[in-house]
Amino acid sequence: MDTDVVISGAGPTGLLLGTELALAGVRVRILERQKRRHGQSRALTLHPRSIEILELRGIADRFLAQGRTVPSWHFAGLSRELDFSVLDTRHGYTLFLEQARTEELLEERARELGVEISYGHEVGSLTQDEDGVEVAGIGPDGDFRLRAAYLVGCDGGRSKVRESAGIGFPGSDGTMSSMLGDFAVVDREEIAAAGRVPVLIAPLSGGLTRLVVTSPERMRVPATEPVTFDEFRATLVELAGTSFGIAEPRWLSRFGNATRLAENYRSGRVFLAGDAAHVHFPAAGQGLNTGLQDAMNLGWKLAAEINGWAPPGMLDTYHAERYPVGRLVTGNTQAQTLLLELTLVPDYQRPVAALRGLMDSLLEIPEVNARLAGLVSALSTSYAVPDGDPLVGTRVPDRPLGPGGGRVSDLVHSGTFGYVGDDAAQIAEAWKGRITVADSRLENLSEALIRPDGHIAWVRRENDPPDAALREAAITAWAGAPERAAVRR
Template structure:
């Protein structure tokens, strides 16, 4: 083999996957058709599991500066909206189809949110920032990244995949398609991609404009669609019903201006376009994420509208789940069926995201029945229960994998446990190993690891954030495989199942 793994696509998902593979000692080639990071406006924030993944892999500091810059731009926008006077941004839980949900009644101390530690402070970062940080991290780890190169074809067999890169061929053990919604890997491998056709045309851009003084900020629904003004200076988004005639056509200032005028009723004039994109609510998901030696992750496996900001997060979750399992398979210690759990665990999360985005489009439709439905949904989301539900859904803390175990933590993402020596759980995750927390100084618990010490790190500490816990086994992707409030029952089985 030239490389154990070839990853098609060097965006955030492909880079995160490559970093996880390298942490496990697996050589990987990433090929990306673009010669540099795509500057097109995309996702503007990440959820808690994504932030935790960066924090636990030692990238918290790198994202901090990007977060600071993003907040500075937001403050400038609200200052402009306030006529030059400082305006405090509203506390929001998020939005559902443009229905803004206040955050005053959200109980962030409730058990459902768990303690994310420092990760909670780095959620407001854009996709380009994420990609910059991951590119640097990949270089540090020795990932081979070739830009300006793309997969043009491949032949897969039982032993590996011959990947064609134009006139060149590379032999790999595995090929992972992280090459976006129009994935060539998915198409050539013959993955089914069922779903629903688009019914909207969305446009998002960073622009300069005049006449916007009377343009309301935030999300606004009208009789002709929906528009967004902010939360950065010059950032606009419009939604009109009816799919685009030509989604690939260049986006002009005239097109953006016409859409914003039609939807808002305000005669703004767009004088410059810095970056713009056109999107739809096409919602599709591969029926499986694996066919033999070919796997899919990120938008190659699932596409949907950007409402709720789940796309980037869904892809990073795929990469974290797949990375250690594929590495274990390549390194020869994976228990039987481990790689199959990638599809088993991630496919339902993808299904939820697709339905969540479809539901948001449903409450955007500009007709009287939808207007009535939207009012009812808005009333529900204005309650404490509604605000907490939305905040937990959007933050990603409710994602639970179907892992056997009776403890309430099993299958969930691990909290950032605080220990009596002042350290936190996230500080012990940078090597990408599983972590067995020995919280009661139990020789029996430590002995259960046996000959798995090279892949399961044992940390003996006293937990102050959850004193009743005596032991927790956390997989490399951050999800709890086993936990106990006393004794070691089930630990050996969990270790055998996963490691």
């Protein structure tokens, strides 16, 4: 084998996955088609769960230091925004951070951990057998071939890995498109005085300003068609009555609502993550966030398999857990986009305004806000098991651990499981290097096993009597078999 894992694509998903694998001592090589980073940012936001997972690895501060937080975020462009500040998290806000910066910070971390990133390497095809995957492509020195135990396609919506692995990508073609433009010159006074206009305006780094528009006149133009400066300027005038003095465009792009979900996130030794597995309109900014969370789910499982202690069937839990999340995201973005699309169709404008008014009033109900904010922030993502304790599968808020001190996130900084309970020393000995322990308490639980991705694997409630055999079985189901000699009954 040339390496343990090849990742195709050094976007946010591939970079985070690379760091997760390297953290567990796995040899990983990322192949990236581009010769260098282009510096353009599609996404501008990180939502609460993404910040939490960065916190789980002790690196959230790097991202927080570079961005700006806002407590609310829009859903379907409704007037009333989702309030993230009421969610049970230390990070109840959206972080404005340009995708290019997020990628730079992830790459910095990946390199610190020794991940090999090869720019200018385009993956073209793959073949797999029982023992590994052969990856072929074109690099700076011509054709290359690499053999690895596993290949992960993090190569975006047009994923070559997905195509080459023969994984279906069912869904719907786009029915509408929007345009974005990043401009070096805008009339800031005019923007400040504009009031409510149907144009999304966001300041970017380097003095640039992003404008996003969806026009009734232009929304049926296919997303693949290039945007011209004149078209963008005319659309601004159509929507806002002014072009806001735009000049010196740095990037013009069109994006649409084609929505597709990979029918399987795994085919043998090949996995898909991020946009390679799901594409949709960027409604409420969920694509990059979902990709990071895919990577966080897959990394430790793949590492466990390569390091030889994964329980049977663990790799299949990746599709089982993340595909339903992909369904939720592609579903809610379609619902949001339909509302946006109908707003622009003249015959529907009045009834859609009524529908929007109704939805705004529903969002005033705290439970409705909590439901949608939980969905968009991904804090409500749960990998629940039927008939299990309702806590199992949910994500653990980053609570302080009493009375010993520290927080939940401290336990999993190095990518291990975390155990909280009275039997810490014994658990540490039996699952050496796989579980970090705290002789402590997590709220009113007698014991808790936390997965490396911050979800609950097992709990013993205060009123449940200790049962060493049950506990060993529960821990073994996730963290693999213990070192026998170390287990006491």
